[in-house]
Amino acid sequence: MTTQEDAGDFERLHALIATADIKGFLDGMSGHAAAAMTKATGRRIESAVTLRRRKRSTTIAGSSDEAILLDGIEQRLGDGPCAEALRTGKPTLIADVSAEPRWPAYCENLAASGYRSVLGVPLDLEEDASGALNFFAPAPGVFTTETTAEAAVFAGMASHALRLAIRIAVAEELADNLRAALDSRTAIDLACGMIMAQNECSKEQAIEILRRTSSNRNQKLNTLAEQIVARVSGTDSTTTYFED
Incomplete structure (x- = not known):
């Protein structure tokens, strides 16, 4: 993405802050994330986001119902690239589920759903919240070093907007x-x-x-x-x- 395109994504993310609730914001954010990575890779990409807030249940949103189901695989199994990205604070890549030694059950389920590679990117939030973006591709080797870097840039912009959205939500909850x-x-x-x-x-x-x-x-x-x-x-x- 060019600098001008990055700025456009940043403005669109901030526009989403006006949505009525965090779930609505996350749905919009994951849709923009999927569109950005689809353009960057030249392949159809689905995206889901997982948000954990203190004293709140985990919130999952996605670019489509399919993306939410894909993210639910990891939530059900309890481990995978999203959880690893949250633990390490770094992007976690499964380049090909058929050659990935980690999380065999997760990879088997992902392949059965028609997806062969996934990229988990952490979101930089405040102390009482954590989250990550997951990107799913139907073919192996889609996420290169360059596209992983672009996903990290998008996640950085999304983190800034999400921090503001969470602050607004907390203020509304207190009110x-x-x-x-x-x-x-x-x-x-x-x-x-x-x-x-x-x-x-x-x-x-x-x-x-x-x-x-x-x-x-x-x-x-x-x-x-x-x-x-x-x-x-x-x-x-x-x-x-x-x-x-």
């Missing part, structure tokens, strides 16, 4: 959690006010009544509070208003 916490607090505060009015008691006493009733019913405190508010006010709406 969603804050909204949920404040909504729960709103219901509890309203229920406490109603209990205080009905029983002529202090807020501390009202909270204790809520907690005791919640424990006796084996029911979450906020769920009980929402039910009290709904029964007294005749409405199910106890959410906090946010202006986005």
Whole structure:
């Protein structure tokens, strides 16, 4: 790829950051990766990406359903070029599955799916995340030194864009959690006010009544509070208003 083409790929990757979720971003990224390597090698290449985030399940995306199935072979077996790339931080190549002594079960499954070579390239992410791109080719010897270098360049650009996408996703997750916490607090505060009015008691006493009733019913405190508010006010709406 030329420098101008690299810049174009970089701009397209950053445009993908606006997608609604990480999975959507990864689908778009793997599609661009497959297109870039198809152009570089002159052969049809499928691409899949594996993303692991702390306290999150592994996310797999691909340039096609077939690519996701191919990546799933390694996930099912637990080892292969993607895992090796993650361990070493370097591209891992299987030039020909029929001549590869490592991961015999993986190579056998890949060959049965009609693919003869694969390249795993690590993504440079932040400490709480790791990921790798896998490129699959139907013929052996497709990934040369030059095309491997180009895949590494693409992975570098993709890593930068993915780091931004993850930061945005984390910020949105934190905001969603804050909204949920404040909504729960709103219901509890309203229920406490109603209990205080009905029983002529202090807020501390009202909270204790809520907690005791919640424990006796084996029911979450906020769920009980929402039910009290709904029964007294005749409405199910106890959410906090946010202006986005």
